[in-house]
Amino acid sequence: MSNVTISDVAKKVGVSESTVSRFLSGFKVRNADVINQAIKDLDYRPNIVARNLKSGKTGLIAVVVPDITNPFFASIVRGAEVAAGDEFMIQLINTGDDLDKESWALRRMVGRVDGMIYVPLQENSSAVDELDNRSLPMVFVDRVIEKNKNLDSVLADNFRGGELAARHLVEHGHSRIAHIGGPISSTPGKARARGFVETLRALKVDLPSQFVVESDFTTLGGYQATMALLALKSRPTALFVANNLMTIGALKALKEKGISVPQEMAIIGFDDHELSDLVDPPLTVISRDAHLQGALAMQTLLEKIRGGNQFPPKQLKVDVNLVVRGSCGSTCRYRNSKTSEFPKTLSASSRSK
Amino acid sequence: MSNVTISDVAKKVGVSESTVSRFLSGFKVRNADVINQAIKDLDYRPNIVARNLKSGKTGLIAVVVPDITNPFFASIVRGAEVAAGDEFMIQLINTGDDLDKESWALRRMVGRVDGMIYVPLQENSSAVDELDNRSLPMVFVDRVIEKNKNLDSVLADNFRGGELAARHLVEHGHSRIAHIGGPISSTPGKARARGFVETLRALKVDLPSQFVVESDFTTLGGYQATMALLALKSRPTALFVANNLMTIGALKALKEKGISVPQEMAIIGFDDHELSDLVDPPLTVISRDAHLQGALAMQTLLEKIRGGNQFPPKQLKVDVNLVVRGSCGSTCRYRNSKTSEFPKTLSASSRSK
DNA sequence: CTCATCGCTAAAAACGATTGCAGATAACTT
DNA sequence: AAGTTATCTGCAATCGTTTTTAGCGATGAG
Numbered sequence: 001m002s003n004v005t006i007s008d009v010a011k012k013v014g015v016s017e018s019t020v021s022r023f024l025s026g027f028k029v030r031n032a033d034v035i036n037q038a039i040k041d042l043d044y045r046p047n048i049v050a051r052n053l054k055s056g057k058t059g060l061i062a063v064v065v066p067d068i069t070n071p072f073f074a075s076i077v078r079g080a081e082v083a084a085g086d087e088f089m090i091q092l093i094n095t096g097d098d099l100d101k102e103s104w105a106l107r108r109m110v111g112r113v114d115g116m117i118y119v120p121l122q123e124n125s126s127a128v129d130e131l132d133n134r135s136l137p138m139v140f141v142d143r144v145i146e147k148n149k150n151l152d153s154v155l156a157d158n159f160r161g162g163e164l165a166a167r168h169l170v171e172h173g174h175s176r177i178a179h180i181g182g183p184i185s186s187t188p189g190k191a192r193a194r195g196f197v198e199t200l201r202a203l204k205v206d207l208p209s210q211f212v213v214e215s216d217f218t219t220l221g222g223y224q225a226t227m228a229l230l231a232l233k234s235r236p237t238a239l240f241v242a243n244n245l246m247t248i249g250a251l252k253a254l255k256e257k258g259i260s261v262p263q264e265m266a267i268i269g270f271d272d273h274e275l276s277d278l279v280d281p282p283l284t285v286i287s288r289d290a291h292l293q294g295a296l297a298m299q300t301l302l303e304k305i306r307g308g309n310q311f312p313p314k315q316l317k318v319d320v321n322l323v324v325r326g327s328c329g330s331t332c333r334y335r336n337s338k339t340s341e342f343p344k345t346l347s348a349s350s351r352s353k
Numbered sequence: 354m355s356n357v358t359i360s361d362v363a364k365k366v367g368v369s370e371s372t373v374s375r376f377l378s379g380f381k382v383r384n385a386d387v388i389n390q391a392i393k394d395l396d397y398r399p400n401i402v403a404r405n406l407k408s409g410k411t412g413l414i415a416v417v418v419p420d421i422t423n424p425f426f427a428s429i430v431r432g433a434e435v436a437a438g439d440e441f442m443i444q445l446i447n448t449g450d451d452l453d454k455e456s457w458a459l460r461r462m463v464g465r466v467d468g469m470i471y472v473p474l475q476e477n478s479s480a481v482d483e484l485d486n487r488s489l490p491m492v493f494v495d496r497v498i499e500k501n502k503n504l505d506s507v508l509a510d511n512f513r514g515g516e517l518a519a520r521h522l523v524e525h526g527h528s529r530i531a532h533i534g535g536p537i538s539s540t541p542g543k544a545r546a547r548g549f550v551e552t553l554r555a556l557k558v559d560l561p562s563q564f565v566v567e568s569d570f571t572t573l574g575g576y577q578a579t580m581a582l583l584a585l586k587s588r589p590t591a592l593f594v595a596n597n598l599m600t601i602g603a604l605k606a607l608k609e610k611g612i613s614v615p616q617e618m619a620i621i622g623f624d625d626h627e628l629s630d631l632v633d634p635p636l637t638v639i640s641r642d643a644h645l646q647g648a649l650a651m652q653t654l655l656e657k658i659r660g661g662n663q664f665p666p667k668q669l670k671v672d673v674n675l676v677v678r679g680s681c682g683s684t685c686r687y688r689n690s691k692t693s694e695f696p697k698t699l700s701a702s703s704r705s706k
Numbered sequence: 707c708t709c710a711t712c713g714c715t716a717a718a719a720a721c722g723a724t725t726g727c728a729g730a731t732a733a734c735t736t
Numbered sequence: 737a738a739g740t741t742a743t744c745t746g747c748a749a750t751c752g753t754t755t756t757t758a759g760c761g762a763t764g765a766g
Contacts, residue, residue, distance in 0.1 A: 005752055016716045021754060030714065048464045049406045050752035053721050058402065060444070069427045078422050081447055089461075091413070092445040094434055108442075111401045112412075219627065251631050273628065274572060278604050280633030358722055369746045374724060383731095383744065403722035406751050708766090715760075721753085730745070736738095 004042045012038045061301065062113040064093045064105060066121060072244060072271050072290050073119065076141055079294025080117055088114065088302070095121060106130045115301045117294070120145045122185045137304040141297045143187040152304065152313045154297040158188045161286040161320040162195020165240040165268045168284070170203050172328050174266060178211040178236035180225040180246055189217070192242045192270065211236055215246055222249025230257055238266040238328070244273060251279065262329035272323055282325035288318050357395045365391045414654065415466040417446045417458060419474060425597060425624050425643050426472065429494055432647025433470055441467065441655070448474060450569075459483045468654045470647070473498045475538045490657040494650045496540040505657065505666040507650040511541045514639040514673040515548020518593040518621050521637070523556050525681050527619060531564040531589035533578040533599055542570070545595045545623065564589055568599055575602025583610055591619040591681070597626060604632065615682035625676055635678035641671050 006024075010017045013035050023029040023036075024046065038044075052058050063080055065073040081090050091113055095102040102121055107130040109116055115137040120127060123146040128138070140153035162179075169177050179196050182189025193212065200207050210232060215221035222241060226249065229236060241247040247269035251261075259265050261281055269276075272287035296316055303311065359377075363370045366388050376382040376389075377399065391397075405411050416433055418426040434443050444466055448455040455474055460483040462469055468490040473480060476499040481491070493506035515532075522530050532549050535542025546565065553560050563585060568574035575594060579602065582589060594600040600622035604614075612618050614634055622629075625640035649669055656664065 006754095007752080017752090018717080018754080018756095019715065022715090025754080028713080045463060047406075047752050049402060049411065050721090051754075053400075053402045053406050053723085053752080054754045056721080063445075067431070068421065069424060069431050071422060071424060071427075074422045074424075074427050077445070078420070078447060081445070089465075090445045092416075092430070092434070092443045094431060110398055112442075245627075248627050248631070255631065274598075274601050275626065275628040275632060278601070278608065278632045279628060280631070359724095360722080370723080371725075371747080372745065375744090378724080381744075400722050403751090404724080406722080406753085407724050409751080710763105710765085712763075713761095715758100717756105717758085719754105719756075721755105722751105724750085726749085727747090728745100729747100730743100732743070733741080735740070 004044045006044070006046065008042055009035065009038050009044050012042065057114050058112060059088055060091045060113040061088045061298070062091045062093060062109045062116040062118075064095060064102070064109075064116060064118045066095050066097055066119060068092065068094055070245065071273060075290035076117075076119070076294035076297070079291035079296075080298040081294075082291075083295035083298035084302070097121060099125070099127070103127045103130050110136055115139075115305050117141055117297045117301060119143055122183070123187055123190070124185055137301055139297045139301045139304070141293055149315075150313060152300050152315070154293050154300065154316045154318070155187065156288040156293065157317045157320050158191035159195035161270060161288070162192040162197075162240070163199040164195075164320065164322045165192075165270070165286055166196045166199035166203070166205075168268060168322055168324070168328060169238045169240065169266060170200070170205055172238070172266060174238040175205055176211070176234070176236045177205065177207070177238045177240065178213065178229050180213050180215050180222055180229070180239065180241045180250060182215065182217045182242045182246070184214050186217070189214070189242060196240055215242075217243050217245060219245045219249040219252075222246025223253045224249070226250040226253035227257075230254075230259070236265075239268070241267065241269050244269065244271040247271075247283070247285075251283075262327050266328040268328055276323075277325055281327050284325045284327045285323050286320050287323050288320045293318050357397045358400065359397070361395060362388065362391050362397050365395065410467050411465060412441055413444045413466040414441045414651070415444045415446060415458075415462045415469040415471075417448060417455070417462075417469060417471045419448050419450055419472060421445065421447055423598065424626060428643035429470075429472070429647035429650070432644035432649075433651040434647075435644075436648035436651035437655070450474060452478070452480070456480045456483050463489055468492075468658050470494055470650045470654060472496055475536070476540055476543070477538055490654060492650045492654045492657070494646055502668075503666060505653050505668070507646050507653065507669045507671070508540065509641040509646065510670045510673050511544035512548035514623060514641070515545040515550075515593070515595075516552040517548075517673065517675045518545075518623070518639055519549045519552035519556070519558075521621060521675055521677070521681060522591045522593065522619060523553070523558055525591070525619060527591040528558055529564070529587070529589045530558065530560070530591040530593065531566065531582050533566050533568050533575055533582075533592065533594045533603060535568065535570045535595045535599070537567050539570070542567070542595060549593055568595075570596050570598060572598045572602040572605075575599025576606045577602070579603040579606035580610075583607075583612070589618075592621070594620065594622050597622065597624040600624075600636070600638075604636075615680050619681040621681055629676075630678055634680050637678045637680045638676050639673050640676050641673045646671050 006017050006020050010020045013031060019029055020035055023032060061084060063077050068074055068077060093105045095105060099121060106127050110131055117139050119142050125145050128145055128148050138151060140151060142155060144153050179193060181193040184190050197207065213225040213228060215225040222245060239250060241250050250267060254261055254265055261267055269283055269285040272285050276283040276285055359370050359373050363373045366384060372382055373388055376385055414437060416430050421427055421430060446458045448458060452474060459480050463484055470492050472495050478498050481498055481501050491504060493504060495508060497506050532546060534546040537543050550560065566578040568578040575598060592603060594603050603620060607614055607618055614620055622636055622638040625638050629636040629638055
């Protein structure tokens with residue numbers, strides 16, 4: 001047990017507790033070296049909890065994500081941790097798409113952490129109301145809550161992602177393009193769909209209403225949505241899928257139905273993966289730097305924590321970009337398939353909104 | 354701010370702090386309902402840190418992994434979190450293959466958490482010595498530290514994994530089989546290699562020393578190791594790669610060199626992935642249930658925390674199993690490639706060692 | 707020689723809860 | 737109604753720090 005307290009050290013040296021405390025805080029103290037020695041001898045370690053009680057800080061930042069096994073969220077968490085440096089450590093919460101768990105967790109965070117990085121489940125949620133109004137510094141990542149959208153956030157340029165995808169498919173000659181989207185109640189689900197739909201409209205490409213399917217960001221959802229699209233009397237010839245997991249589901253459905261990509265169906269996903277260029281055919285995707293998103297969120301949060309609420313909230317966006325591989329056809333002819341993508345240079349810029 | 358303390362509540366009701374405290378702890382109290390009302394009115398929330406100081410508990414479990422962006426570790430963390438239930442929350446630390454960061458983190462954990470689930474970087478590490486001897490309940494997952502291997506642990510049956518892989522390749526007629534292993538200084542690196550090597554010996558298959566390459570569990574490492582093997586005057590015809598990332602690296606190398614799988618090179622990996630059956634060709638792997646490993650670790654840890662050290666440490670192992678797809682050849686002919694693997698049933702059993 | 711200044715120190719008061727103890731109130735007995 | 741328990745209560749101590757306050761001895765100026 002770390003039973004040895006500051007008072008033991010003080011007693012051993014023959015000074016008061018306050019002197020030891022001051023020594024620990026870096027003040028000049030008369031018997032510095034003998035105190036130091038005593039600390040080593042006794043293997044004294046300050047009780048963090050007591051220190052926290054006095055200071056009112058915990059040294060913890062909550063990172064609340066839907067599911068850490070989604071590589072995209074894992075990257076966010078990693079980025080956040082790296083940016084946190086030595087001062088703060090990460091408390092991880094998976095909400096698992098469960099609204100009850102989400103609000104339970106949020107309520108619990110008050111007083112346990114100094115700040116929160118938060119990927120909410122739904123835009124119309126009132127989960128944040130659980131928190132006392134100004135008590136917990138918070139930054140949204142990837143998604144926001146509608147009624148709190150004036151708070152700090154670090155999103156991706158989802159609208160532009162949808163636009164890039166639509167444009168890319170149209171440029172490849174497609175005119176029957178479907179979209180498997182995330183929940184319309186989530187920030188990226190909505191924005192990606194909007195970018196897609198509005199771009200097609202601007203390009204005068206007809207978009208039957210059955211071609212826009214709202215799904216749920218899961219593999220199963222993507223699979224089912226694809227199956228539904230394939231069951232239509234007149235199928236689409238191309239597919240824009242709004243996240244990584246649904247894209248996997250879509251690919252499984254296409255494979256199961258024996259539909260060749262990109263000949264019978266072109267497909268473009270959202271969010272890159274190390275395996276994306278190894279699937280058959282290599283997957284064209286819209287990508288963005290999730291690590292950077294996490295890091296920016298942490299940075300923003302730390303500014304808030306350190307600076308009080310003196311700065312106005314800021315809404316950041318990271319760029320998206322198109323990674324062309326083979327799954328949309330044609331370009332794979334021009335592409336040197338022997339070009340290794342390894343090692344990959346990670347460089348995504350960010351810009352203020 | 355959660356400025357309102359138990360004393361405010363007491364004052365408002367006109368009782369002593371201890372009465373409010375007892376009410377909160379579920380004791381029978383005379384003016385229970387008026388206290389309850391006051392708590393609601395003031396929106397009082399107990400200060401967790403103060404409570405922790407008194408109780409000596411923090412309600413936190415540290416989960417220390419090399420890198421959360423590796424899906425395998427993400428699953429461990431998720432499994433651990435699920436098994437933790439309501440009582441404990443997760444503090445996540447990525448050591449990032451950095452020994453200094455690892456011991457820094459471990460030292461820091463004392464007093465901050467009630468227990469630790471720990472994937473150490475190296476078997477011969479002395480990182481655990483940072484901790485006071487019996488102060489912090491701990492369970493190793495996936496890897497152990499040699500000198501502490503009598504402590505609790507939840508490993509995979511790595512030796513059997515190596516055996517299954519070797520046997521599978523031999524059964525497919527290969528006699529020139531190479532192994533790209535993890536660091537020999539890590540538990541799974543060593544055990545998988547041993548299972549592989551000993552099985553080949555038992556089967557009387559010759560194994561040139563250059564065919565056993567020690568790498569580092571990274572994508573880059575797998576890539577370089579594969580390149581080295583391909584540069585040999587007499588190449589292997591099959592490859593057993595000891596983890597998920599190195600397998601990706603190996604595939605990238607093979608693709609870059611234009612070597613067809615499985616015709617020119619069969620390959621079997623370790624650890625499954627949702628994308629594994631979508632790569633070209635579908636990847637045969639040794640898999641195990643990482644989620645279960647994490648859950649078992651948490652369960653074991655909680656027993657330790659609740660029961661004191663009255664129980665002897667236990668070493669658990671989860672089963673591995675062979676998932677046959679196309680990357681080792683032949684079987685893909687007999688395999689109905691249209692069979693979807695979705696939805697996937699997750700069921701791995703565990704057994705005590 | 708006196709008084710202010712400086713650099714440090716110990717003692718005591720927080721931080722916000724829980725808990726042992728002794729006393730007060732309530733609930734039964736007879 | 738008085739005596740005996742059984743419940744519930746407030747006081748004060750405690751958890752291990754930090755921080756404020758007041759004071760102490762040495763130094764330097766006038």
